[in-house]
Amino acid sequence: MPRTVDDQQHERQRRHIAEGLWRLVARAGLEAVSLREVAAESGVSMGRVQHYFASKDEMLLFGLRMAQERMGARIEQRLRDLDAEPRSEDMLKAILDELLGEHPDTRQALLVSVAFYGRGASDPDIAAVLSDGDADIRRLAAAAVREAQDAGRASSALSPEREGDILLTLATGFGVDVALGQRTIDDARATLTYALDRALGHIA
Known part of the structure; x- marks a missing residue:
């Protein structure tokens, strides 16, 4: 079945945050990564990052896979x-x-x-x-x-x-x-x- 609009939006947001993660990692290294820093780099609130990723590890793994x-x-x-x-x-x-x-x-x-x-x-x-x-x-x-x-x-x-x-x-x-x-x-x-x-x- 085709994805719903909500599913597509969810995926777009996760990818947007992952791109912020990439920029942060490339500039400052993996040790600089925190949910707060990734939120700032992505231009979203920390709460939004936590909404799309249950943990830092989940976010890291998603970013690497992407x-x-x-x-x-x-x-x-x-x-x-x-x-x-x-x-x-x-x-x-x-x-x-x-x-x-x-x-x-x-x-x-x-x-x-x-x-x-x-x-x-x-x-x-x-x-x-x-x-x-x-x-x-x-x-x-x-x-x-x-x-x-x-x-x-x-x-x-x-x-x-x-x-x-x-x-x-x-x-x-x-x-x-x-x-x-x-x-x-x-x-x-x-x-x-x-x-x-x-x-x-x-x-x-």
């Missing part, structure tokens, strides 16, 4: 922009390039995610959101390496699974560096492209 969803939506759009039947290699390159954080929305999502890393060590719900989709990307990377091996480009000595793990780790690490201003997007992309070309047999 950030990850936004990044996932951009990845899906990149995949839709590919050819009708893209190769595993093409899909992998599109996904990893998005993870570098060139787009402001993805960069914001990465900043929010970074702030949650420490908390994820003791909160399984947050840890699950932070790692959501990683296994799929590793499998895709391994499939791309196997295809390159089958085509005679990539060395048969390579472990597709290990190469997939390396490529994902590089992309996510570089994305954090870019988001924090420690590395330029061009430098990150050049190094990731080099690693991809080596794993997929495009260079010796």
